[in-house]
Amino acid sequence: MSKTVAQTRALVEKSLRRRRLAELRFQAYGIAAVSIGVLFVILLFGSIIAKGAPAFRQAYVTLDVFIDPEVLYPDGTVDTELLATADYVALVRGSLKQRFMDVEGRAATRQLVELVSGSAVQDLQALVQADPKRVGTHQMLTFLADDKVDQYLKGNITRSTPEVDRSLSDQQLDWVDALKASKALELRFNKVFFTHGDSREPEQAGVWGAVVGSLYTLGVTLLLSFPVAVATAIYLEEFARRNRWTDLIEVNINNLAAVPSIVYGLLGLAMFLNFFGMPRSAPLVGGLVLALLTLPTIIIASRAALKGVPPSIREAAIGMGASPIQTVLHHVLPLAMPGMLTGTIIGMARALGETAPLLMIGMVAFIVDVPGSLSSPATVLPVQVFLWADSPERAFVERTSGAILVLLAFLVLMNATAVILRNRFERRW
Amino acid sequence: MFIKRALLSSIVLATALASTAFAQAGRDYISIVGSSTVYPFTTTVAEQFGKGGKFKTPKVESTGTGGGIKLFCEGVGAQYPDVANASRAIKTSEIDSCRKAGVKDILEVQIGYDGIVLANSKKGQAFKVSRREVYLALAKTVPDPDNNQNLIANPYKTWNQINKTLPADKIEVLGPPPTSGTRDAFVELVMEAGCSTFGWVKSLKDVDEARFKKVCDTVREDGSYIEAGENDNLLVQKLVANPKVLGIFGYSFLEENASQVQGSLIDGIAPSFENIASSKYPVSRPLFIYVKKAHIGVIPGITEFLTEFVSPRSMGSEGYLAGKGLVPLSASEFAKVRKTVGAK
Structure with a gap:
């Protein structure tokens, strides 16, 4: 007997080393897989943040502008009506020429004015029209600098490139350096990026229009998909009898969750636009399409949450005399709600990142005005990223990454909410 | 109880929202579709036009020339686009399908070269x-x-x-x-x-x-x-x-x-x-925009938008579109285009 025990022991000890090594190897594979994943995430975020961070700063130029009555009231008559059509470019030009006295000739003056963004004219007009008493005074005003100046300050345009190959001439660079030396030109927080809609001029382009469009669209999606999905889940889980029909519906819902999103876009185009005649590019239609897209996800999550509520809760409620609807609404639903909300938020996060279905219903569009209603034309954040990625201007490269950062911030926020909801309210049995 | 009420009210709200869409009749902004090559130029004009303050900024979709003309040719009415961007001339087959849908008068404007x-x-x-x-x-x-x-x-x-x-x-x-x-x-x-x-x-x-x-x-x-x-x-x-x-x-x-x-x-x-x-x-290659004549006077601002487009400060040889990379028309071609549009 003792001999066999010793033999067995020897046998086990012999194989033990091999088994331990196998386990170590397995662990090593796992660690390698995880670290490769982490590495890629770091690379991705690192490159986006490195590229996108400069977008949050923008070159501003401060000028001493003389609001010349001779330019605004060319006839000498003081008439505030004239302020709407006056030549404000002349004021900006005058101010720059005052700063650089030696500039002469049309071409040189044009180059000089190019350093300031076109939005300076609108800013100036708004300022003068808001208070016509400012006419005849000197004002220290801060304007957006042109995107090329901005790129030069950020080091994306360098003096070492031959003059013909860069968008700023040697003389323009000299002016920029002079302005910079006198602290009239500096990088500041890019407020425009967070308050304006799209623009073809990079320095005037912002994500706010797309953010509002995304909020409207997701608002519609949430209002439609959440109640419908919860009602569907409750009915299927708590009331429907198991038969061929409910099985069929269940299979279909699971399949719909895997349908490529562009298909929903085609459905939206055929149904909402062509059949119901709803407006193109409207957040309302976008919301409807995305609601269809997220419904299956939320239904599946909600059913899982309902399944997680132990039957004893239902039996106790029925035993105390509650009707089936009271059982569900007073006892089962509140307990399943955290799970349902988590599923909803994850579904909404997916909807936030969608572009393909929106392409079909015209939300991939250039829209300057921040949308004001559910039927006004709008675009969404991922579409804004797509449109900027395709723009030729160099300054849009960093704005693309900047918009991605804003989108990521929203996604992280939504997913964090889901995690917090789950941790705080989820009950375990 | 609260959940029940919240559920009910959100359903009511959602249906109310959905029904607003059907009330939509006119449109107060210009709708433009078409080529992604013309897109950077049309959007620049659209933005300048919108800054004029009298009209809303037109909406420009980048759908590609073929897709844009298809949408453009679907019919006359506020739900169809007013202008199509094209990086090639419209084909006869496309003009035919336009005609079938009731889009008879199309104004062709050559904007430059690429x-x-x-x-x-x-x-x-x-x-x-x-x-x-x-x-x-x-x-x-x-x-x-x-x-x-x-x-x-x-x-x-x-x-x-x-x-x-x-x-x-x-x-x-x-x-x-x-x-x-x-x-x-x-x-x-x-x-x-x-x-x-x-x-x-x-x-x-x-x-x-x-x-x-x-x-x-x-x-x-x-x-x-x-x-x-x-x-x-x-x-x-x-x-x-x-x-x-x-x-x-x-x-x-x-x-x-x-x-x-x-x-x-x-x-x-x-x-x-x-x-x-x-x-x-x-x-x-030449680049074009096509305008639906039936929409002029119905959708506000189309004439003014065209005037801005063919003005020397945008399409001219020193205009802002040249700054965006559009190769402008020769002086005689430019004069001809301005004449067809009827700009002064």
Whole structure:
């Protein structure tokens, strides 16, 4: 007997080393897989943040502008009506020429004015029209600098490139350096990026229009998909009898969750636009399409949450005399709600990142005005990223990454909410 | 109880929201669809127009020329677009389908030219090629060098096999996919012109056009031509990363990235602003916008938008569109366009 025990022991000890090594190897594979994943995430975020961070700063130029009555009231008559059509470019030009006295000739003056963004004219007009008493005074005003100046300050345009190959001439660079030396030109927080809609001029382009469009669209999606999905889940889980029909519906819902999103876009185009005649590019239609897209996800999550509520809760409620609807609404639903909300938020996060279905219903569009209603034309954040990625201007490269950062911030926020909801309210049995 | 009420009220709210859509009748902004090549120019005009303050900023969708004209031709009414951007002239088949849907009067406005460039990184040597050489490098089948009348599968692997003066590098060209208008124009202006330098292929055009198209337009699929998607910025980055690769894209991207990439000389002509404007550069194409006349006066601002578009400060040789890379019309063409639009 003792001999066999010793033999067995020897046998086990012999194989033990091999088994331990196998386990170590397995662990090593796992660690390698995880670290490769982490590495890629770091690379991705690192490159986006490195590229996108400069977008949050923008070159501003401060000028001493003389609001010349001779330019605004060319006839000498003081008439505030004239302020709407006056030549404000002349004021900006005058101010720059005052700063650089030696500039002469049309071409040189044009180059000089190019350093300031076109939005300076609108800013100036708004300022003068808001208070016509400012006419005849000197004002220290801060304007957006042109995107090329901005790129030069950020080091994306360098003096070492031959003059013909860069968008700023040697003389323009000299002016920029002079302005910079006198602290009239500096990088500041890019407020425009967070308050304006799209623009073809990079320095005037912002994500706010797309953010509002995304909020409207997701608002519609949430209002439609959440109640419908919860009602569907409750009915299927708590009331429907198991038969061929409910099985069929269940299979279909699971399949719909895997349908490529562009298909929903085609459905939206055929149904909402062509059949119901709803407006193109409207957040309302976008919301409807995305609601269809997220419904299956939320239904599946909600059913899982309902399944997680132990039957004893239902039996106790029925035993105390509650009707089936009271059982569900007073006892089962509140307990399943955290799970349902988590599923909803994850579904909404997916909807936030969608572009393909929106392409079909015209939300991939250039829209300057921040949308004001559910039927006004709008675009969404991922579409804004797509449109900027395709723009030729160099300054849009960093704005693309900047918009991605804003989108990521929203996604992280939504997913964090889901995690917090789950941790705080989820009950375990 | 609270949940029940919240559920009910949100359903009511949702249906109320959905029903507002049906009340939509008119439209107070201009709707523009079409070519992604014309998109940067139309959007710039749209933005300037919107800043005028009298009208809302037009909405511009980038759908591609074909898709845009299809939408444009669907009918007359506020739900259909008013203007279509096109990187080629409208086809007769498209005019027919327009007519069938009741879109009878279409105003054609040529806005300028766009050059298509073959470019590589500045780190590499500048290329000098003829259209015939580009055809030989990129076609799926080419005439047999031994017997011109025969077509054989493209045997060329490196540029110097086509012409000894070209570098000994592997033929690798990044270009747009078949859905792109740039690809259509490239095929028509370079490939067809290149293969027409073979006499018998050229005579094929009148006899058997389908075969001509097949011989000339089919791009090789063995990895020498790489479809790079519609994103031209990405294409430029790829060129910078590999100096031996060539890329095909619009002139405006060359202008914007002149510090990193250089355009190849085609038939001895460099793709410069002047050469495209004077039509010396062989690979240039006209760009158009099409306006639905039935919408003028119905949708507010169309006439004013057109006036802004054809004004010297936008489309003129010194205008802001030139700054965005549009190659302007010659003075006489410009005057003609302004006349058709009726601008003063």
